[in-house]
Amino acid sequence: MSARRAAWLFLTPALLVLGVFFLIPVLGALVLSFTDYDLYALADLHNLRFVALGNYWALLHRPAFWAALGHTFYFVAVGVPLSLAASLGAALLLHSRLARCKAFFRTALFAPVVTTAVAMAVVWRYLFNTKYGWANHLLGLLGIHPVDWLGDPHWAMPTIILFAVWKNFGYNMIILLAGLQAIPVELYEAARIDGASAWRQFRHVSLPLLGPTLLMVAILTVSGYFQLFAEPYVMTEGGPLQSTTSVLYLMYEDGFQWWNLGIASAEAFVLFLVMFAVTAAMLRLSSREPAGGAA
């Protein structure tokens, strides 16, 4: 057997799986988004009609879609910076020469990442219960009135954001910690000899050298956070008053509760395009900045 034939033989199972169960469905979604596939088409394919850009046009005129897009942007715009700040803070603490029991702290801080989002979202619901939850109990000790965390349209999304930060910051913490450890010690020594304070060492040594890692981590987190779904599904069911309905939540409802698969496919594609545009813009902006000019 030649190496070339062996190569294709080895590649076939994986390519077949990725082709049949990913690539073809993605192309299928594009086709589906140009049709009015709904409950009637599900019953009998003869009811299927081609509507060209009709679904996309309808989405542009649908307040519920704009609202879902807005909620998703809110989650990304607030959640990503908070997550990155928590990750960077934790990584700096773990990297500090003053820290003790590093292995224990690293494991403890990382633990939320491996937990099941659905199960911890259930726990979160009870911790942020208005009457018996620990969140309000602690606020009460400080003399602050109880907050209706998941029942108040203003507070539901912030509560989900808090959950997402708690659940995810450990992931980027590990990557940033590895980035910090890769910075040569001599650079800090040189800065110290020049009399640089801890803050200036961070600002002028750590941060610029960590720049590329931070950018990559930010892009991955942004695309992850655009895919908000399980948290509102379990914690709020998209409410109250649709205030936590994300684009994917809307897609799930349109597609699998109302069986409007044409519209739902268009929603999935718009989300994809938005994610692509935002991450591409982040890459563009960062490449334009001179090296070391971040922050």
Place this chain on the structure above:
Amino acid sequence: MNPRLAKALVNGLLLGGALVALFPLAWMLAVSFMPPGTSNALPPPLWPANPTLDNYRQLFGHAGMWRYLLNSLLISGAITLLSLACNLLAGYAFAKLRFAGRERLFRLLLGLLVVPAQVAMLPLFLMFKYTGLVDSYAGVVLPGMATVLGIFLVRQYARGLPDELLEAARIDGASELRIFVCIVLPLLRPVVATLAILTFLTAWNDFMWPLIELTGQGHYTLPLGLASLAREHTEGTEQMMAGSVLTVLPVLVLFLAMQRHYLDGLLMGSVKG
């Protein structure tokens, strides 16, 4: 700043962070042992005064958690084994076997990473509906049988294998399959462990696709069973916490046992290119 003060500050902040990270987990565990109805009190109790296993008994007896647990184990186990086979073969081929268009094909695969998985879910559901695979184990396992990230990880690792070793085996007349099984696989052991734990945890925690695909409770995984209980609002806090413990504990223990492999994989996956 005074060095002793700085040391206290750094370690104090770490301790506070660890407390915040672990509190929800500890609270969940404590409440799962409280008798029904006793956790809803003021101030909220932290420790079960009269610990009981009733909540777990209830879950296994009435709520059918056995079924969900077995389904989760079966689905995650099958995805892990099958995707290991596909990803190892493909990753090795991309790293060490020469063929026309190799780099271009690999770049194409990496390009797929840009597309969020949810885009494929609607047509995939229709595809499975017309082939009768909706609400079946196969419907969850099949799409997870190969991943771009898995192929990428294997390729990264396999590129470090010495070419002389493979050439020597070829000159000795060993077939490519034999070389893969007898020489390459043993050398790939570290990346196999990493990929196995990464895949198992991802499959265990996966939610959206199983939710769409598994329409009947008979095939529910633990996250699906737990989410449906949570949305019914009929079970008490203590029983829900027992269900959460049951869902989280297996992956948490697995992670603690194989922490190094998991973190290796996380770091390898993040160094793209």
